[in-house]
Amino acid sequence: MTYALRIGRTEIAYELRRSATASERRITVTPGHVEVLALSTDDDDDIAGFLDRKRKWLFDTVREMDRAIGGRHVVPRFMTGSKIPYRGRKMPLTVRRSDGERIEIAYRNGFLVDLPAWAGTDADRLVASELKLWLKQRARREVKQIAAAYGRRFGLAPRSIRVGDFATGWGSCGVEGNILVNWHMIFAPRRVLEYVVAHEMAHLRVRSHGPEFWSFLSSIYPAWESAKQWLDSHETTLSAEFLTVSSGSMKDDE
Incomplete structure (x- = not known):
């Protein structure tokens, strides 16, 4: 389901997804999309409290994504929408900002990279390095x-x-x-x-x-x-x- 979180005068839409297998709550941000992963046992207060603790991180990350889209002509190549060669084909890359602590890579008909907050402005080099290691x-x-x-x-x-x-x-x-x-x-x-x-x-x-x-x-x-x-x-x-x-x-x- 889609909800909205107001931070100052900014309203951020997000998709709420519950998981019975997740061990912790998580937020991932891609251009134009925010997903909040909640535990299946969470009630509305649990989710609201989690989002309140993540307000600043979420606001800064969404703003960073918006700036990247606005300056796409100077955005590094290892970003959402890039193509990575793999097994004779070029597979899509999706880079998300995550509130997790580690860089994580998954492959599901394309590469999905979750970058933690500490990645900062060095994201392009980190994605390239982690993808090379994975490959x-x-x-x-x-x-x-x-x-x-x-x-x-x-x-x-x-x-x-x-x-x-x-x-x-x-x-x-x-x-x-x-x-x-x-x-x-x-x-x-x-x-x-x-x-x-x-x-x-x-x-x-x-x-x-x-x-x-x-x-x-x-x-x-x-x-x-x-x-x-x-x-x-x-x-x-x-x-x-x-x-x-x-x-x-x-x-x-x-």
């Missing part, structure tokens, strides 16, 4: 899952699996069986990420790129050619720095 962690998790599946199915046992930054290239397999995958592969469709992991896993069996290697790769990942074609055609955007990629021209996967 690296997701890349690490998916690479290890794919490698484990190939290891079980085809008896391939790398000495280690790591995800990191590459100056060039998408993956490597050292002579001792240590596999390293570029974290930027999280920007590619999963089938392309799987190709890179399968490619490096295949080197555990065949070191060279001769006919024997491609024959073995075909036996463990038959769709490698189309995945390689996608990677070859997107390599210039995919290998760019994160800040550049985030505002670049990477195409959606078709």
